[in-house]
Amino acid sequence: MVGLNGQGVEVSSLLLVTKSISLRGSFGASKEELMEVLKLISSAKLVPKLREIPFWDVPKGLEDIKKNKVEGQDRN
Numbered sequence: 001m002v003g004l005n006g007q008g009v010e011v012s013s014l015l016l017v018t019k020s021i022s023l024r025g026s027f028g029a030s031k032e033e034l035m036e037v038l039k040l041i042s043s044a045k046l047v048p049k050l051r052e053i054p055f056w057d058v059p060k061g062l063e064d065i066k067k068n069k070v071e072g073q074d075r076n
Helices: 013-018 031-042 055-066
Strands: none
Touching: none
16 A cells, blocks of 8 residues: 655565565555554455556556546545
């Protein structure tokens, strides 16, 4: 999960893979709220809709968000 900060971020895909690193972030939620959501997901009380895209397609994925093409996204 990646949050938005208005700037680009450089990430080493080699480091992500070799260290088994997962990216997570939040848009409009506190750390406590994010932790609560992760608990709900881990207990299967909340099942998120996920769409995986290749890392190199992230720019297109962000464009899809801007164009409201992402199912389940609340932009209000």
